[in-house]
Amino acid sequence: MDYSVQFALADGPEVMHPPRHGLMHVFPYGPHMIERLDGLSGMACQLLQEATAALQRRDAATTLQRATALHALAPKHPESLRLFAAIARLQGRAEDAIALLREAAAARPADTLVLGNLAHALAERNRFDEAIGLLRRCVAAEPANHGHALALAQMLERADDIEAAAAVLRDVLDQRPALVPARLALARTHFMLGRTDEAIAQYRRVLADAPDTVAAWYGLSNLREPPFDDDDVAAIERLHARADLPDHARASIGFALARAYEARGRHADAWPVLESANATWRKHQHWDGAKMSGHVRATTAAFAGMPAGDGERGAGLVFIVGLPRSGSSIVEQILAAHPEVSAGGERLDLPTIIREESERRERDFPAWVADAGDADWARLGDDYLGRIDTARAGRRVFTDKGLLNWLYLGALRRMLPGARFVDCRRDPLETCIACYRQMFARDLGFAYDIDDLARFWHDYDAAMGHWRALHDGAILAVSHEQLTAAPDQHIRRLLEFCSLPFDERSLRFHESTRGVRTLSAEQVREPLRANTARAYLYGHHVDRLRALLAARPD
Known part of the structure; x- marks a missing residue:
């Protein structure tokens, strides 16, 4: 398939839809990753990195322009294929993205970044068995990279094999007990499996070391009866009052604070906090109620x-x-x-x-x-x-x-x-x-x-x-x-x-x-x-x- 034609035609910003997964793991170019560009000419490298930067900032016109030019110079290079696949995913062409990533994986069968990208693309098509198999290959190839194990646990969770996800996370924590993302994920699996006490213990362990961890407070707030005492409420209030929180964290801690107030019977205090948290997160939602009604x-x-x-x-x-x-x-x-x-x-x-x-x-x-x-x-x-x-x-x-x-x-x-x-x-x-x-x-x-x-x-x-x-x-x-x-x-x-x-x-x-x-x-x-x-x-x-x-x- 000649993807340059599709790139040239899809030239409006509306073709770029928010992905379900972030793009940072897709394009990690830096001094220690420059070997990924081996085989590309200087001009192709420049086009690739310019297209990547534009993709990160959702500049569709620049992304597609640079990608079309790159296709003319290096249509089969694995990094070009990964870029074209990312664009295809954002355009809603999931099967095209999978085909491109398979081609990249054939060229670099041991490349865990390519395999991971392919796994996420397959998961978007509900092909969890194959996605899980690819992530297991990543874990086996780079056992010291715990990002692969975390991705595997997340994929197992999405496939409803929550016990298997918990087992993967326990293995990670045996090696790195202080790895906060793994402990938060393990707490979540305990919650899903109905092990409330174990979930609380994991969240509390995170907060004991890092009391400003928004995700831990939010996780506790999702329990049917949040275990918050007055000291917890004060801690959440202090965190909520910080001016340096990004919107996702600000909304999360806002919902947690509202639940904390509710747990203490302070519903009048909870409502304005809920309004603020909802308004903060609503800004990041791509939702058109009139369009949906139509x-x-x-x-x-x-x-x-x-x-x-x-x-x-x-x-x-x-x-x-x-x-x-x-x-x-x-x-x-x-x-x-x-x-x-x-x-x-x-x-x-x-x-x-x-x-x-x-x-x-x-x-x-x-x-x-x-x-x-x-x-x-x-x-x-x-x-x-x-x-x-x-x-x-x-x-x-x-x-x-x-x-x-x-x-x-x-x-x-x-x-x-x-x-x-x-x-x-x-x-x-x-x-x-x-x-x-x-x-x-x-x-x-x-x-x-x-x-x-x-x-x-x-x-x-x-x-x-x-x-x-x-x-x-x-x-x-x-x-x-x-x-x-x-x-x-x-x-x-x-x-x-x-x-x-x-x-x-x-x-x-x-x-x-x-x-x-x-x-x-x-x-x-x-x-x-x-x-x-x-x-x-x-x-x-x-x-x-x-x-x-x-x-x-x-």
Whole structure:
């Protein structure tokens, strides 16, 4: 493929999207890394480094100009290929990026930087097994470089093998006990595995040596009952008052301070801190609420009157949908406790399939929906089934809790007509307040602004109303409040909807030891609480959000 043509055409700043992973590990040029440029002419070296610098500062026009010139001089040099791959990733051409990095890896099979870049590119396509294998090669090749082990642990965590991630981190800490990133990551794995005491111990050990470690305070604040005393609150306040914190740290310590105030019953003090933390982090979110609303309307309109596909393809699949903090993790944990269920967690297979089909058709979803025939939908459904086959492990039921799967429900009814959908509902005000109190690991830009939150809730509610009108028998609404008030009744109803025989273990879901990679990792290990409302604690501060949720959207 002649990538110079694509570089020349993609000449606007809008083609550069924020990557999921930083670029510093991609281009580490410095005096000790200059040997990576061996084989390039002086002019090619200059172009490469100028393109790299422009890429770091998101200057798309300069990046593409220098990259096109570099392609003419050194199209096959491994460093050129890595640059072209980074540009492809930022342009959303993930498969092209993977192909370029494979070519670079063939030229430098022992180059751990190339292998690591390829691993991250593969992970963006949910190819975790291959990505993990590449990172294990990096660890074996350079055992003293603990960055490889940390990357491996992170990849194992993303692949839901949290015990394996914890084992890797323990090995690292055996060699370097003072390595703070490894200890923070180990604390997080303990949290996911329900080992709260161990998580606290790891965070406290970090703070004992470095009391200004924002990530440790933030990690403790995410516990269901943050273990903060008055001295802790004072320490967090001092850190929050510092003027030299970058925005990510400022927002993180702000959320932690708000939780600390809440833990001490100081909700009136917590609210302005929450407002400040959300406003700080909102500046870094690429979110357009009006555009999202338009996309939702276009998607529901594209499937209006369109029937589900024929047959039972996808039977046994349960897509759990809902806003964050709406009780979806508990619903999945209830199902996961059943011996005939394999829980897939928050998977990205479906958005990936839709994106790849859009790339193939060179049109964004849902513009191509009207042109897709039965054979196309069947092909996409078979693609999904192939991606989850190993994870399903032959179980009768498989759950997928992808956060945005509700947007694709119409497509899923064409792709996998035998699938079922659980619509997780919680009081809208409680749901939105719970989102507003949290700094999410993923890009959920709507969560940091009251207007955006209300608008997103209305989008979800309208979309689910549309899907229910079309496919009512395939959708079960589960109210969090009703579930917690009468667990036995609603758990039996849920199992019946999923064509599962009743099993007592689903009533005792909190006894499960499976790893949970969501903020509800502690909550799902406790019996259901009948009253989880907290919006009232903020009094008049939530009046505006309440009004926005009650109003009809434009």
